[in-house]
Amino acid sequence: xxxxxxxxxxxxxxxxxxxxxxxxxxxxxxxxxxxxxxxxxxxxxxxxxxxxxxxxxxxxxxxxxxxxxxxxxxxxxxxxxxxxxxxxxxxxxxxxxxxxxxxxxxxxxxxxxxxxxxxxxxxxxxxxxxxxxxxxxxxxxxxxxxxxxxxxxxxxxxxxxxxxxxxxxxxxxxxxxxxxxxxxxxxxxxxxxxxxxxxxxxxxxxxxxxxxxxxxxxxxxxxxxxxxxxxxxxxxxxxxxxxxxxxxxxxxxxxxxxxxx
DNA sequence: AGGACGCCCTGTTCGC
DNA sequence: TGCGAACAGGGCGTCC
Numbered sequence: 001x002x003x004x005x006x007x008x009x010x011x012x013x014x015x016x017x018x019x020x021x022x023x024x025x026x027x028x029x030x031x032x033x034x035x036x037x038x039x040x041x042x043x044x045x046x047x048x049x050x051x052x053x054x055x056x057x058x059x060x061x062x063x064x065x066x067x068x069x070x071x072x073x074x075x076x077x078x079x080x081x082x083x084x085x086x087x088x089x090x091x092x093x094x095x096x097x098x099x100x101x102x103x104x105x106x107x108x109x110x111x112x113x114x115x116x117x118x119x120x121x122x123x124x125x126x127x128x129x130x131x132x133x134x135x136x137x138x139x140x141x142x143x144x145x146x147x148x149x150x151x152x153x154x155x156x157x158x159x160x161x162x163x164x165x166x167x168x169x170x171x172x173x174x175x176x177x178x179x180x181x182x183x184x185x186x187x188x189x190x191x192x193x194x195x196x197x198x199x200x201x202x203x204x205x206x207x208x209x210x211x212x213x214x215x216x217x218x219x220x221x222x223x224x225x226x227x228x229x230x231x232x233x234x235x236x237x238x239x240x241x242x243x244x245x246x247x248x249x250x251x252x253x254x255x256x257x258x259x260x261x
Numbered sequence: 262a263g264g265a266c267g268c269c270c271t272g273t274t275c276g277c
Numbered sequence: 278t279g280c281g282a283a284c285a286g287g288g289c290g291t292c293c
């Protein structure tokens with residue numbers, strides 16, 4: 001479930017659990033999830049070291065190990081992390097297991113193996129190598145407007161493109177556009193500055209509310225589209241049947257009555 | 262530049 | 278009910 005709000009919840013979870021504990025062992029259960037490193041390389045980088053801070057850029061978690069060494073986690077379409085004590089509680093689809101000297105474990109879970117784990121010596125270098133745009137929360141209104149004014153494709157595609165802004169995926173682009181009353185296929189070139197400013201504000205509000213709700217669909221504020229994104233459901237605002245359309249290869253859910261603009 | 266597609270994976274949901 | 282097809286909250290490369 002990992003878009004910005006989910007990954008931010010993971011960040012806070014790690015911040016509250018794994019800091020400053022020496023790592024005893026690293027098990028790579030599925031080597032295919034490793035990106036530009038090996039099980040050996042990962043072991044060498046982590047063994048007997050501690051995690052010191054947990055950063056996030058868009059959908060990426062960046063975990064500071066020591067000078068010039070960051071562990072990078074990405075989750076793909078499905079993924080989770082879990083910190084636990086008893087080894088029998090190891091979750092299904094654990095692809096990487098880190099054992100701490102205190103007897104606890106951290107599982108990196110990726111059912112479809114679409115997530116990736118890597119190492120980098122600087123966050124900035126990682127961002128440049130992945131050609132990632134700025135994190136949503138590092139973007140000022142003015143920067144957002146300037147970026148958007150240079151583009152002309154479908155608004156939903158643009159919001160989801162990590163090279164423009166990092167952090168928004170299929171689910172939250174739908175939510176932002178629903179809360180803004182904008183059709184997902186509307187062209188960016190038809191937005192004026194005032195509309196872009198409103199979109200910027202709504203984008204920030206939606207993501208912050210989602211984080212407050214722990215990125216849990218069952219805890220979203222009333223009036224959110226998120227829990228309704230499925231066939232046969234109705235608009236939480238006007239009860240019109242929701243419709244879907246393919247945008248950038250993904251399914252966009254929207255309300256044909258509320259999202260004209 | 263932007264859009265459509267296939268692919269990587271595997272579990273779940275849909276539709277006949 | 279059963280079964281295969283289509284789909285799923287991501288991202289990359291290729292083609293047009």
